[in-house]
Amino acid sequence: MRVAGRIRDSIEKVIEGKTDVVDSTLTVLLAEGHLLIEDVPGVGKTQLAKALARSIDCSVRRIQFTPDLLPSDVTGVSIFNQNTREFEFRPGGIFANIVVGDEINRASPKTQSALLECMEEHQVTVDNVTYQLESPFMVIATQNPIEMEGTYALPEAQRDRFMARVSVGYPPVGSEIAMLASHSAANPLDDLDPVTDAAEIRKLVGVVNQVYVADAVRRYTVALTAATRTNNELALGASPRASLHLLRAAKAHAALHGREFVLPDDVRRLTGPVLAHRLLPSASAAMHGRSVTDILETVVSAVAVPQG
Template identity: 80%
Template sequence: MTTPTADPSATPHSVPGADLETLTRVAGRIRANIERVIEGKPDVVFSTLVVLLAEGHLLIEDVPGVGKTQLSKALARSIDCTVRRIQFTPDLLPSDVTGVSVFNQNTREFEFRPGGVFANIVVGDEINRASPKTQSALLECMEERQVTVDNATYQLEAPFMVVATQNPVEMEGTYALPEAQRDRFMARVSVGYPVPAAEIAMLASHTRANPLDDLEPVTDASELRKLIGIVGQVHVSDAVQRYAVALTSATRGHDELSLGASPRATLHLVRAAKAAAALRGRDYVLPDDVSSLATPVLAHRLLPTVEATMTGRTTASVLDAILATVPVPAGSAG
């Protein structure tokens, strides 16, 4: 899709050039770190960085063995912050995720013992192998950045990001994620099989040692909070906002979808577009930023109708059709 070139000087709220340079420099270091582990997947790494800087949560879905957990670990190790890993299994309890109040015999009082979500980056491994009840324990913390246990509320430190991996629902021993859970993930990405050249390079680098062992943090939580603040200053024109709303609205009345995108999805789409624009060195969002993220941000939230499923239509293909029909605004930077 070709979008008319917009004049960056037309943006009423400009981000200082030094801030954008800092953001792209630090993001470049994180990208280089991750690509030492995940080779030949620049689009996946870019989407991961977008979600990180947009304060979202990332769902990585693919078949076993393609590097889902490696990607999440590489991101976590690239940032000097608290990291917790939760292995989702059928016997995992909600209290294992959120925490539990335990009675202390010495003080004769209840003490709160934090669960696995109390970290800056939470790696949820094979999230759809736990029961829907346990998965629902993540709902409050993913949306409100807090946990409520026994009528007491505990705030989660910023930045807070859940990076969850899951196997396709066709795999044995998996549960489908509840719609409310899927809607809280800003984006879903698929790592996919590597091209032969990348797989050969992987054999050369991964058989001697695990590249994860050599990864050093290239930024910290404090600097990451500053980068997130920079992304928040990126300008979104009224025309681009209307374009994002038009895309999500088109999913709600589509004949091939039984569930369309929520208002939260629209918010996530715009926030992700702001992060993408900043990573590309701009302080304003273009329609291309929105359309390029429509599939990773929206597809996992949609449900196809039975008729669409029977004819082999996927939510991604329906989104492609919607993108082709929704008019693209011109001159949208101002």
């Protein structure tokens, strides 16, 4: 996974002191998932997405989600050509290998839902015609916390299509001081050159798909997601899609750490990023100040880890 190491080093030229966040981003990329980056403004959400995009020599598009953005701006639209007397399809912003959806929760739920088919089936249907999206295909969306002004909560179906959610968080003091020195004169994104291309990413995805998963690890994965569905503190548990995403992410995590097999620890470590954003606390749990993260930790700790 030397290529993954080069991508990591490239991103860390822009996002300093956030190795765990960068590793989660690479995990989602190699697991063929989509990433939701949630945090307060100004901590580098968009910089992280752009740094990954510029580190790979492939097609990249950025969509700025605003209240007046239309679904056709995302998927594309058929326009009548006066010369040929026929309708022509004009692709929208989703037609790229890496799509950066900036502040996704500032658009209306109707526009957000334009991503559903794209993210799940890697295709777009407009006027009963289906267009395939090229591989690799990854949506990296940023969003502000729902308490911020002018935001719309992502529908449950939309959140469930994101493999993982990460928070960048504030940088360590030393990294922030270094940022003042390196970022004040020029934007470090301008100096980033691609360290790999789409073809190489497809090869790495193939390597991840070959990572071995024992039956005990599969049962452990399902036991974790099933436990969220029966917990009294959760009104909405993890879906079967969440089980699939959790295992695929665990395979990518194992490959990034040089292993050809998945350990239960790979699955357990990823429960937070992969499951937390899909869960809804019950009214009683919310009244008692129990966060989804706290509830999930309780659920995970109660599930026995397979031995041997």
